Amino acid sequence: MTWPASEVHAFRARWVLPVQSPPIRDGIVAIADSAIVYVGTDRGDDQADDRPTDLGDVAILPGLVNAHTHLEFSDLDAPLGQPGMPFTQWIATVVQHRRQQDAEDSRSVGAAIRRGIAESLRLGVTMLGEIATSPWPWDQVSDQPIGGVVFRELLGLSSERIASQGGLASAHLQPGGWGDVWRAGLSPHAPYSVHPELLSRVVDLAKRADVPLAMHLAETREELQLLASHDGPFVPLLRQLGVWDPGVLPIGRRPLDYLRVLAQAPRVLVIHGNYLADDEIDFLSDRADRMSVVYCPRTHRYFQHEPYPLARMISAGVRIALGTDSRSSSPDLSLLAEMRQVAADHVEIAPEQILRMATIHGARALGGESNTGTLVAGGPADLTVVGLPAGQRDPYSWLFDASTRVLATVCRGKLAAGSFDGNADFPP
Ligand SMILES: [Zn+2]
Structure with a gap:
């Protein structure tokens, strides 16, 4: 030729x-x-x-695919808190950091996102699954060649926030800069921070607009404890934040109940899934064409979680992508470093499988075209x-x-x- x-x-x-x-x-x-x-x-x-x-x-x-990150934290030089700290204490630290950032200048979020994009490109990442807590700063990103899905984070455990957060979700899906490079998605944050009715509303919106959803799920033992029996450290944390209402989360629930609701959306990314049970893994493998799990290996290590059920999920046929999570729990945005962490923690997983997680699985999880x-x-x-x-x-x-x-x-x-x-x- x-x-x-x-x-x-x-x-x-x-x-x-x-x-x-x-x-x-x-x-x-x-x-x-x-x-x-x-x-x-x-x-x-x-x-x-x-x-x-x-x-x-x-x-x-x-090009590497970082299927889960929060670029607004890209100005941090080191993770928040200390390795191995209780997750609920870390969440309190994150809330404090966000309040401080809001008070300083909303433009600093746009600058941090731009910095995170530049870092991602330097590290070989060409597609992102980004969680955004404010309107996407087009003025900071339009000249950048990277793309991906911007999931608008929705947060609200109280019934008063359902309407306003639903409004933010709808606003995010309005036509604007979305196209082939950047696509819109929605992210009901986590079971401990989202009212079940808000979750249903967001799933419904995703269905109607045909956009992907990302939700942090089965991330900690404490989350399972809260859902099962309203016990554990989440209750005092939510009380301290002034959002605890025992009537909002029915007792006796588990991640599977959330997976069933999420499964009504056209495409779903389950973020972390550190503590998914066997029947939950089977549920995901039955729907692997449109439900994926995003494993964040260095963040998993930062919180010193129990061993990640990677081999079990792979043998069940679950599609697993990789994410860095943010610089609030990880030292940088390097996918190569995440791959190294997988290799170190899971010697039984073949290298080509790890490479697939960092490339094609991430692209498919985010709904990229078939050749990405x-x-x-x-x-x-x-x-x-x-x-x-x-x-x-x-x-x-x-x-x-x-x-x-x-x-x-x-x-x-x-x-x-x-x-x-x-x-x-x-x-x-
Ligand atoms: Zn996250």
Whole structure:
């Protein structure tokens, strides 16, 4: 085949990991405009001036997908609180931080989101599942090549907040900047912070507008305790926040009751799912085409939860994506670091499975088009280029090496961050 140099840019890498097909040693990825036009081996029949640019000891992966984050915390230099602190104490710290931020300047939220986007791009992320607590700051994001789903967070345990939060949800879904790059979604926050009627209203809206939902669920033992019997540390926390009303949450509930309500929405992301029981895992595997779980490995570790039921969920057929959560519980927004954490905590999980979680599973969880999260001709040219130690003969072992760095990120055919070591051919 020939490479019309004016339109097609072709790159050779020590390894190409298409995700949906086997790794290719000394592979080629060619892109034209915003799409991939070729993924495969070097056929060696090109014109001399159309030769692919050899990037050397690098691997080309699909753009990484961070399926769960809260970019408004991206200005934090370190997580809030301390590792292993009780979750309810951490929530109180987050509430305090938000109040402070609101008091300072609402524009600082937009600046933090912009900072989080820049960090994500530097780290090879080309798609986000973002939870937003204020109107999306288009003025800060429109010039950025990254995209994804912006889930408007809805919070309200008291019946007085149902109407106002429902109004915020409707407002978020109004046409505006939404399109192929950024799509709208809704996020009823968590069972301990959302009135059941507000949840039903939000599910109904999602159904009518055909948008995805994300909800923090089965995150802590304390949440299960609250739902089952109104016991545990959530009760004093909610009382302290002035929102506790024992009549709002019926006793004897569990995450499965929430999954049944959420399942009425067209697409659902269950955030964390740290303490899902076997029947809840089965419920999700029966609906894996439209319900996914987002595992946030370093946040899981920060709170020192019980071992994550990853192997059980994978063998049941649940689709699992990866998220960083925010800088309020994680040191940065690196998906590679999350993948390393999975590899360290779950030695039984194959590396290609971990890579799928960080790419195609995230894209599918968020409802991206079918070719997102994989390298395939006709798919979007979203690429992550990572540097490798010289002479790597194994396509995966380096993925979990602490020294592995993202060198460049390409979003829809444009270099969005980094460089190819002085390669000047790449379109700006
Ligand atoms: Zn979260």
